[in-house]
Amino acid sequence: MGERLLLRGNEVIAEAAIRAGCECYFAYPITPQAELLEHMARHMPRLGRTFVQAESEIGAISMVYGAASTGVRTMTSSSSPGISLKQEGISYLAGSNLPAVIVNVVRGGPGLGNIAPSQCDYFQATKGGGHGDYRMIVLGPSTVPEAGELTILAFDLADKYRIPVMILADGLLGQMMEPVELPEPVDLESLPAKDWAATGAEGRDPNIILSFDLGPENLKQMNLVLQEKYREIVNNEVRYEESDSQDADIVIAAHGTIARIAKSVVRMARAEGIKLGLFRPITLWPYPYEPLRALADRVDTVLTVEMSAGQMWEDVRLAVAERAKTPFYGEMGGVVPTPLTILNEVRKHAN
């Protein structure tokens, strides 16, 4: 491991991307992820790598499409309204089997919303924000150090499966400073070769990157290839954290920043005799349905807490499938619930 650094979440994601071998980064400024862009602007050119401040979010994701097509590791970042603009490019990346990392430091919505933390882009991230039958791996970090770890994982998974991977953070995670230890930079030469990439066809047949076929049967085959890949990811890449759940009567299901707050709530609840646990999905897609279902067999209540109107709640209910009660508590508009407000919700459901 490298030196211990005190950095903002946005900077940690940027620095982790650099150490993961991101050679090309393209983005457009937006709050609350501007520090990410600025960190890349300072460091990428010095390393001889590409930083382009694009004309728009659409331009940035299109540049990512171009760079990804040539086989280099590439990333863009933005926040909610900007991620909406990137959906065209994300769909094309998915359809063309291109690896790329997209960071969404989520802010309050809909529309212009505000710049306060939110989790209101969960649907967009996990259910396919763009057009077509596609999926994207979505990773939900809960702390600043984990944001760094998951950024590195995002590049590895993107390459392994030739798929866009999203880091779904939020404004709180982006702005918060924590001590982190980041790994040494990867040796770019050690990364697996990409024989499919468009690099110039010298000595081989041309490589063609595309997401379309006018023939329905052919396009169906292309879709079946995607679906097979998604099944493989569902089978191999589900990640989650379960804590204090062995004797729990109630568990909180939460991701990202809220899961971190929920850990304090677990301590407070247990201090007053409530047997509370936590279930935290790390992969928001693929969602850990099976582990949550197994947990639901052992508890009375799965309380979903989110900074949204109940988006992940739908996945929780799909997983729990009536095996336990599934109440919901959420805040919207950039309001971050305190441990005490969540504890009060827990108390309502404690026997």
Place this chain on the structure above:
Amino acid sequence: MPTDIANMVKVFERPASLTGARFTYCPGCSHGVITRIIGQTLDELGIAERTIGLAPVGCSVFAYLWYKCDALQVAHGRASAVATGVKRARPESIVFSYQGDGDFASIGTAESIHAANRGENITVIFVNNQIYGMTGGELAPTTLVDQKTSTTPDGRDPTLFGYPIRFSEVIAQLDAPAYITRQALYDTKRINDTTAAIKKAFEYQVEGKGYSLVEILSTCPTNWRMTPLQSNEHVENVVTEVFPLGDLIDRG
């Protein structure tokens, strides 16, 4: 007198950089000629093996099929941004985008202007036929005043739909581009001029001189409701009045 095959000289053949795949274009459309010129240029400069071509959305969506080089099919209007990503990632490659007028000068306006303004070292082939060919002949940003299209059935009324945009002139206002020119294909001289322009545009990229844009006045006999001959005469006599031919910038 029997033909003496052994002594015949081959003066014309398909460029080695073209695959020979059958074109999907309508009879009389200029896309095929432009494709051939690009293939010939890749041959002459010996760059096909390090070229990455970008196919747009529209009639030339299959452009990746024609060239023996790596290629990407990209989203409508985004080719200049995608080309930026390709070229920045692989500066040693030769990158060209092939874009129609709807693609380059309407839906891709922002991407087109800003790639030019950054002086990206790429070559843009901008095919201007004043209409949306593939979708059925709708109004393009370049459609002439009073020209009938499927969405301006009474002709383009500039008070409602604006005027044909001279997009190359817009880009020529920028400081960065190395070469901007408008060419046509309605007679042999113009085809030769276009060939020279495309060659220069690729040469500038090879030499690292920066952004080049070759606009080509093209024909769409199908949607113009004209014969190929009438189409060529229309370009010569009418279209060039609105879109004058010649170099707009040459900073080589």
